[in-house]
Amino acid sequence: MTKTDFDVIVIGGGPAGATAAERLACSGTKVLLVDKEGRIKPCGGAIPSIAMRDFDIAASQIKARVKRARMTGPSGNQVGMEIGDIGYVGMVDREEFDPYLRERAALAGADRLKATFKSLTYNQDGTVTINLAGDHDSETLTTKLVIGADGANSQVRKTVFGPKKKPPYVFAYHEIVESPQDSDPASFEPARCEVIYDRKVSPDFYGWVFPHGGQTSIGVGSAVKGHDLKDATKLLRDRFKLSDVKTVRCEGAPLPLKPMRRWDNRKNVVLIGDAAGVVAPSSGEGIYYAMHTGDLAAQEAKAFLETGSARHLGAIRKRFMKGHGRVFFVLGLLQYFWYGSDKRREQFVNMCKDPDIQRLTWESYLNKKLVRKDPMAHIRVAIKDMGQLLGLAGR
Known part of the structure; x- marks a missing residue:
């Protein structure tokens, strides 16, 4: 067995990677968080109530x-x-928020390295050797698992799946x-x-x-x-x-704006966050979903290390889609249809006057679930939606 430097190496220190590293470190896993730092992602910066609850976000960050x-x-x-x-x-503000999350990971026990991912090599015993470039030198490290959380232009994704596989x-x-x-x-x-x-x-x-x-x-x-x-x-x-x-x-x-069909290589590499395409259609929201995939990745990575079974890596996507796949599907339809023309956009904005739509929208957004407790509200919204569609069709 090749001697490994770390149990898990996380590439990318945004909300997904920093959360994965923090949760893994809290569980006693020897984890390295690699981030090139100095770059701020363009982002509106909105996070829902569930993110503040689930991830104990400090009030100073709001x-x-x-x-x-x-x-x-x-x-x-x-x-x-x-x-x-x-x-x-x-x-x-992502300029402060991302460093805050990386510092939380370090305080939990994660090692940190300022570097850029360059390439990886699969070893015969199932470990992975990665090549990193720092400010002044390069470094080679070996690990049992790589978590790619290096954003929309993920170099880990390109290396594992090829440049044409992208959301x-x-x-x-x-x-x-x-x-x-x-x-x-x-x-x-x-x-x-x-x-x-x-x-x-x-x-x-x-x-x-x-x-x-x-x-x-x-x-x-x-x-x-x-x-x-x-x-x-x-x-x-x-x-x-x-x-x-x-x-x-x-x-x-x-x-x-769409989760990839596969996040893992069925061996020892898995993608999360933007690298896996986990940003909501229609709204473009990604911070909560990124942190959630980081949490799921930490849970399943721990099970992977204990059992050696790569099915735990595939379970990250399965669990995410079970919890949020329907929301992503609905939002994708919304974007495809209502954003299709200015006529439809105008109708969409007019629909937002409706109190049922407003309440269901905010409850679903803040808690990241399709609201089921008021079925009559959904029926009323469906009838109003159909009225809007028929109105459009008749023009």
Whole structure:
């Protein structure tokens, strides 16, 4: 048996990788967390109530507590969606949040290394040797299991599955700006998220203005080649009277919108988080889902180390899809149909006026489950949906 340096090596220190490393370290596993650091993922920064509960997020990381959202349709029609007394959306700043999660992993006992994954080699005894590049030198380490949590452009995924195996993407760009101190509530409110459905902003996704306390994320997502995301972001800044506030930083990256069919190589490598495509269609939400896959990966990795059975690696995806596959399917249909044209976007925004839709949307979002406790509400929503569809078909 080849001597291993670590039981598990986690590549990538974002929410997925840092959570996996922390949970593994807490269980007594010898784990290394590898992250190149210095890069901030473009992200609106929203996390639901369940994330704060399940992962014990420090209150200091919540930069704003959002209690409402406002949807804007192509015509300029705006619809407010109040959360009410069931909770709030916590807003984090990824510049602080990701290092906080990595530090938690270190405090739990995980080793850390600032480096970039380059390649891996499978050994005959079932172990894996990985090659890393640091700031000044390279390093070779051997492990029983590799967890690839290195984002949408995952080098681990490319190495294991080839460059053509990847989930569908939209491209996201945002600008972090200083939140205005004195603003017109009609344009900007620090406890309100803005979601904009407009072809000029995004022909196939949406734009956003998400407050983070002292800073605000203004951005756009789209998969349409040639659509200028920077120009669209400028349009949003002008529209919400944020043109003159100071820009702190600008970031862009692909955003995967569908879980891959396979996350593991059936031997000793498994993908989680963005590397596995775990970002919700329609909303683009990924932080909670990334952390959840990190938690599942830690549980199944522990079982893999104890039994040597690779079926535990396949169980990570199976468990995730059992819990969230239906939500992802519904959100995928929503994006495919309602984002398809400005006419449909306008109808979609109008639907959001309905109190049943608002309540079911917020309860499902905050708790990450399709709400079943009020079947009549679902029936009423289905009837209203059908009315909207028939209205569209008749035009």
